Amino acid sequence: MKDRLLKHSGLWFLGILLAGCLALPLPSFGAEKRMVVDQLGRVVAVPVKVDRVVCLMHHGVDILIELGAADRLVGITRTWQKDLPAGITKICPALKKLPTPGGLNEVNMEELLRLKPDLVIVTHYAPKDMIQQMEDAGVPVLALALYKARYEEASRLNPKLKNPDQAYTEGMREGITLLGEVLGVQPRAKALLDFTFKWRNLARARTAGIPRGDRTTCYMANPDLYTYGTGKYTGVIMDRAGGMNVAEGINGYAQVTMEQILLWNPQVIFVQDRYAKVAEHIRKDPTWGKVRAVRDRRVYLTPEYVKPWGHPCPESMALGELWMAKKLYPARFADIDIQPVVNEFYTRFYGIPYPGDD
Numbered sequence: 001m002k003d004r005l006l007k008h009s010g011l012w013f014l015g016i017l018l019a020g021c022l023a024l025p026l027p028s029f030g031a032e033k034r035m036v037v038d039q040l041g042r043v044v045a046v047p048v049k050v051d052r053v054v055c056l057m058h059h060g061v062d063i064l065i066e067l068g069a070a071d072r073l074v075g076i077t078r079t080w081q082k083d084l085p086a087g088i089t090k091i092c093p094a095l096k097k098l099p100t101p102g103g104l105n106e107v108n109m110e111e112l113l114r115l116k117p118d119l120v121i122v123t124h125y126a127p128k129d130m131i132q133q134m135e136d137a138g139v140p141v142l143a144l145a146l147y148k149a150r151y152e153e154a155s156r157l158n159p160k161l162k163n164p165d166q167a168y169t170e171g172m173r174e175g176i177t178l179l180g181e182v183l184g185v186q187p188r189a190k191a192l193l194d195f196t197f198k199w200r201n202l203a204r205a206r207t208a209g210i211p212r213g214d215r216t217t218c219y220m221a222n223p224d225l226y227t228y229g230t231g232k233y234t235g236v237i238m239d240r241a242g243g244m245n246v247a248e249g250i251n252g253y254a255q256v257t258m259e260q261i262l263l264w265n266p267q268v269i270f271v272q273d274r275y276a277k278v279a280e281h282i283r284k285d286p287t288w289g290k291v292r293a294v295r296d297r298r299v300y301l302t303p304e305y306v307k308p309w310g311h312p313c314p315e316s317m318a319l320g321e322l323w324m325a326k327k328l329y330p331a332r333f334a335d336i337d338i339q340p341v342v343n344e345f346y347t348r349f350y351g352i353p354y355p356g357d358d
Contacts (some may be wrong), residue, residue: 036182039145039175040124040154046140046182047072050118053183056102057123058083060144060314063176064121065092066192066349069183078103085273085304089196090298091350102130109133125157142182147171147233158252159231168236168312172196176314188200192349199341200240202207203322206332207242216328218243219266219293220308226255232263232310237317241324243268253310258287268328269293273304273356284299304356305342319345 005059032048054075055061062084070092077083078100089096091329101111104123107130112120124145131141145154148170153159161167173193180189214318218238228234229250238245247256258339269291271279279301282288293299306320307313319342326333339354346354 001216023201036178038143038178039148039149039171040143042143044140044142046142047118050183050226052116052118053121054101054112054115054117054119056104056107056126057144058120058312059146059311060121060122060179061095062088062177064183066314067176067179067183067185067188069185070094070350074117075099075101075112082274083308085356087304087355090350090355091346104179106130106258107134109137113137124154142178144175144179145171146175148174154334157255160251161231164231164233165236165239168233171316172312172314192314194218195345195348196314199318199322201324202336203333204240207240207325207329209243209247210329212244215242215244216267216268217246217264218268218328219261219264221269221271221275221282222253222273223278224255225258225261226253228253228310233312233316234308234310237306237308237312237321237324238270240321242328243324262287262290265292267292267298269299270308270324271299271301272308273302273306276301303342304347305354306312312347315345 012255034048035042035043036046049070052074053069055064055073055074056077058077058212061073064070065088073095076095076098080095080100081138099111099115101108101115104125105127112134112170116119117139120141122131122141122143123144126143134141137243141271145166147154147159147161147164149159149161152194153161166249176189176193180186184193211338219237220234222228227247227250229245229252233253235245235248246266250256269282271282279299281298282299288294302308302320303323305315306323307316308320308324309316322336322341324337326336326338342354346352
C-alpha cells in the first residue's frame with residue numbers, strides 16, 4: 001500500500017492504493033462520484049453511474065463487449081479495425097457506426113467533448129499530456145495496462161518485468177475487477193474471470209513440468225520481421241503452453257533480422273490471424289524455407305480468439321493458451337476438444353457462437 005494526498009474541491013484526502021484496484025467510496029460533496037485506482041496507480045473520480053464510455057484502447061473495447069457493456073460505448077479508437085480481428089463486427093455490428101475521436105496516443109478534444117462521455121478509457125502508455133488534456137476538461141480518464149507493475153514500468157509500451165507471468169496474471173484480475181466495479185457489472189466480471197482461469201489453469205497443469213531443454217522452441221512472426229520478446233504477453237502465452245520463445249533475449253516489441261531467425265531456427269512459427277499474408281509469405285519464401293518450422297510444416301495461423309498480442313485479453317488466457325498448448329503437445333491434450341470450450345466462451349460473453357474457423 002502507498003499513501004498519497006489528493007486534492008479535490010479545495011480539500012485534501014488520503015488515497016490508499018489498493019493492490020486489487022477495487023473501487024473506493026468517495027465522500028459525498030455534490031455530484032455522485034467515487035474514487036477508483038487505475039492501473040497506473042492514479043486515483044480517479046468517476047461517476048457512480050457510468051453510461052457513456054469512450055474507449056481509446058482496442059483491448060478495452062474487446063473487454064467491454066465481453067462484460068456486456070457494448071451499448072455504453074459512444075466512441076472508440078480510430079485504429080480498431082486494424083487492431084481487432086475482423087470477426088468483432090459479427091459480434092458487435094454497432095462498432096462500425098461509432099465515432100472515433102482519438103487513438104492510443106492522441107485525442108481530438110472537440111470530437112470527444114461532443115460525445116459527452118462519463119468516462120474515457122486509455123491504454124497505460126497514453127501520453128501524460130493527452131490524459132491531462134481530457135482531465136482539464138472535466139472528463140474522468142481511466143488507464144488500463146492488464147499487467148501489474150510500478151508506475152515506471154506500468155506506463156511503458158515495452159515494460160521490463162521481472163516476472164511477466166505473474167504481472168499479467170495479477171494485472172488481468174485487477175483490470176477486469178476494476179472495470180466490473182466502475183461499470184457496475186461485478187457478477188459478469190467475476191464470471192469472466194472464473195471461466196478464464198479455470199481453463200488457463202488446466203492448460204498450465206499439463207505443461208508446467210516440461211523441462212526447459214525439452215520445450216518446443218517458438219517464434220511469433222509479425223509484419224516486417226517484428227516480433228515480441230520478454231515483457232510482452234506473447235512470451236507468457238508461449239511459456240504457459242509449454243513452449244520457449246526464441247526471442248526472449250530481446251525486450252518488448254522489436255524488429256529482428258532474417259539472419260537472427262535462421263540462427264534461432266525455431267521448431268514452430270505462430271502468426272496472428274490478422275497477419276495471414278505473413279504466414280503465406282513464410283510458407284512460400286525460399287529463405288524462410290531453411291527454418292525448421294517451415295520444413296516441418298509447423299507454421300500456424302492462430303484463430304482469432306488466441307490473440308497472442310503484446311497484451312492479453314480474457315480469451316487469450318482462457319482459450320489461446322489451451323489452443324497453443326494443444327498445437328505444441330497434441331498427445332498431452334488429446335482428450336480436450338477445444339471447440340465446445342470456445343463456443344461456450346463466445347456464447348456466454350459475446351452472445352454468439354464462435355463465428356470463425358479453428
